[in-house]
Amino acid sequence: MKVALGTVQFGLQYGISNKNGVPTDEQLLEIFSTCESNGINTFDTAVAYGNAEERISNFLPKNAEIISKFPKTESKSDLETIILNSISRLKRDNLYGFMAHNGDFLIENPQLWEVLVKLKQENKIQKIGYSLYTTEQLEQLLEFNLVPDIIQIPYSLLDRKFEPYFAELKQKNVEIHCRSVFLQGLYFLNPEKLPEKLVPLNSELKRLQTICQSNQVKISDVALNFAYSNTYIDKIVIGIENKTQLEENINSIKNWDKNDSIFDEIKLITVNNKELLNPANW
Template structure:
């Protein structure tokens, strides 16, 4: 199962399509029960995701696989304490992977090497099985992989943002045994919104919506299946991190995922080379 559950919505109001704010504890219970039933065992969280870690620890079994992140403001000497505090909240003994929350914490900091060494020390102590970094683009990822011995890179990817399929990047990950995790598959929900609901700065996505709707209708499948298919099928993508605000949303994603294994279509034409659309960090506040 490539699906991993993103949990930022458990602790914070997040996503432009999220109309209900932070997910209630009752709904979290339902979401986690569905995840367990459908063999989703990996959960992406962070110390900066509000109460996400605490709620996961309260409601999940200790055998869950956690992808954690160290806050970008954390000093080298405080990294171990932060990791241990997160594990305590999660009621877990170790992370499946512990990552830097932002690449600049490693690449653009005077303490970059110290931060990396602190992560490596946690791996050597058994507090995490792997170490990695969350990045915004493949250029950051390439620089990181060439500079540090990391195990996992997490980056945004979706039908409009196809940088993950860059051949040199895939070759570099393969040669360094770096596992690829992707996030923002639905572009914070923008690719699932009704075209009439899109904010002005995302108006160019209306054409994408129209074309996807036509393809989905013509093939008698859900549009979400098309959004998932290229990434579900690609052999080098190990995890697809999706966030859900309700149990019904998760059930919909799982159903689409099961169909996405077999649906083939020409997805390359949907790529948009405009960071103002594909990079949520550049969107108007």
């Protein structure tokens, strides 16, 4: 199962379409049990996700591959403390991955990379890298020769800006994780009732939803399987609020009929206001 469970919803109320709030401990137990029974053992978290690290530490399976991310920090000693505290909160001896929560943190202070390399050499972290928002970030970090073991990028039906870099990243043995396959729920919203800032996306969303309707498929199934079917992508990070949503995503992948021609139709949609595909601009 090429799915990684995102945990931001477990520490914060997050997402433009989140109406249920933060799950209870009972709900978390159901979620993690469902993960275990379906072969999902990669969990994406971050220091910035409220108390998500503490909460999930009580439910993680023994074979869990945990990836966390550090916030902006100025000094190498502070960063090492942040990472070691994160490992401690997660009740682990080491983590599968640790990343800069934003590539800008390393662009502004490339020496922080030395801390990640050091902790990797000490077997506190297996893979190091960064989470990106723009292709310019990736180009600059690679120019600095900060070649990651793992990256996380936004990738979805209308946001495919990182596609041209996939082959090069794989040549460098980079593990590619993608997030925002549903664009934080934007794809599910009524185009006629968008928040004011997102109104310029009205026509593109209408076109996307019309294509799905004419092909008699749910937009959620199309969005998830579009990313899942990309052979360059190693993990799709999905955020869920309860067990039912997780089971829906699992069934969507298992029941996809491999009719990928709809993807070609969607790729013809031109987004004029590309900056609105970044939730930071909402």
